[in-house]
Amino acid sequence: MKSELIKFLFFSTIILLIPFVIGDGYLLNVMVFVGIHTMLAVALNLLLGYAGQISLGHAGFFGMGAYLSAILTTTYGFNPWFVMPAAAVIVGTLAFIIGLPILKLKGHYLAMATLGLGIIFYITFNESVEMTGGPSGFSSIPNLKIGSFVFDSDLKNYYLIWLFTLIIVLLAVNLASSRIGRALRAVHDSEVAARVAGVNSRLLKVQIFAMSAVVSSIAGSLYAHTMTFISPASFGFNFSVELLTMVVIGGLASVYGSFLGAALLTLLPEFLRAAHDYDIIIYGALLVVMVMFMPGGLVRGIPDLYRKIILRKGAVDNA
């Protein structure tokens, strides 16, 4: 537990110091997105990595949070700080209710059902034009503020988003090493064995599904308030796949792996600006190559690679 705390403090310090290194520029703006994506990837990883349940519809929950925040604050004038938890509760309840039947499904069927769910959300964002603005998007969402302090610059948003992200990372690390985390891993390895050992696997799966939807919704609210503009395109099937890619590339069942995955997949397209439209090819290739050669993700793959190189070097030295 102590080593986990040290790891977390080390991670927080790096996050705290990043703006001093990269300055208040475009890159900082990208780092805000890395924060939001980390939150989402951690949420999905709890479900996929720990409980072993796939979801191809998480972009839908992210979008629900974003749209609820946008509509309730902009159209109806509610306080954003009140709307954010309210949206999270709504999305969480919805996920819980849908989760009850959906999580009875297994493997490919679960993948398909969650995918269908995500697409239904996406179509709803597109089609309920009078509420969401439809495909052309929803604009002039207010920035978050505390008193007269408005979060309207990249630097302010950076610390705001990362405060939330770090809290979620801490909670996730805590959860993973708790009794619930062990129960989740038991469900992952063998659901029947877990049930025999007294884990209420059915309820546990639904709870973790709802919880990861809650985190996604909070990320959505924060996204809406920092971007001040949202459109359905950000919440489609492609984004669900992108989230899945982050989790897998980072490493299943590793909270910091999710950060690595989110950072890589958010930063990579920025560095590949020249190849603007073709970033999707690189995603696809990355996904295939990672599963083939580094099935444990970056978090396990890099140490393995390192060890392999060192060992080979040692062997050569001996010869």
Next chain:
Amino acid sequence: MSLGVFRRGIMLFDQILQYVLSGISTGAIYALIGIGFSIIYNATGIINFAQGEFVMLGGMFTLFFLETAKLPIWAAAPTAILASTVIGLLFERLAIRPLKHPTPINLVIITIGGSILIRGLSMLVWGKDTHSLPPFSGENPIHIYGATILPQHLWIICITAVIIVLNKFYFYHTISGKAMRACSYNRRAAGLVGIDVRRMVLFSFIISSGMGAVAGIIVAPLTMTAYDVGVMLGLKGFCAAILGGMSSGITTVVGGLILGVLESLGAGLISSGYKDAIAFIILLLILFVRPQGLFGKADSERV
């Protein structure tokens, strides 16, 4: 008064007939794609999320051979099927077979990755424009009672029927078809009696990419084609397969037809904007009530 009601009834009937007829032809397409999913699933246990991309490749390759290579349609279509099949073969060889840890999640992810890759490369080669393919035989509508259908609808229904019959013949009357069925019952036992299971896996990819391509070619004159049409078509095909209980036979065809007709009725009578949502709502409802699909048999899990 009563005549007015009667006439309105006739009009509604005509309308419904129209929706059902066009639903049957889209349903036939979903069925073809769904059977492709089922063939791979039964031989390997893999859900090939890239299946929709072969549908797209069928349409795009045909267009390419028609316009760039100036081939007539009767030559362009088979060449396109062949080309898509080669891609399917390469996909199995390069991405599926070398996989060291083929867990279900890894397989889902690698086929999603493959589908993104194929889609991306197609965008790179053919651009982002939407293209239309000329219909196989004219555009003069055929009247059936109060409804009209296009010759292309008939082509779709006939070609699908032929393929289903050929499919049945292959699986029940040829050695390699029977071997593939053996694999779907029990892969290890099939291996023990001397069936080359890996070759059957390769065959299943070849057959279903070919079938996907056929579906893509026959539907392209009606719905246009572009680098990204594979996603939705693939998903609908998957719906059909799940409704049919992942069988490569008649139940998936029925699943596809039900899906196509309900979707067409829903789009016509309720809302066309939510057309794609209707398919998935039906899918979710069916999975909630019958997690093993509409026609699937519940199987007990071995621990």
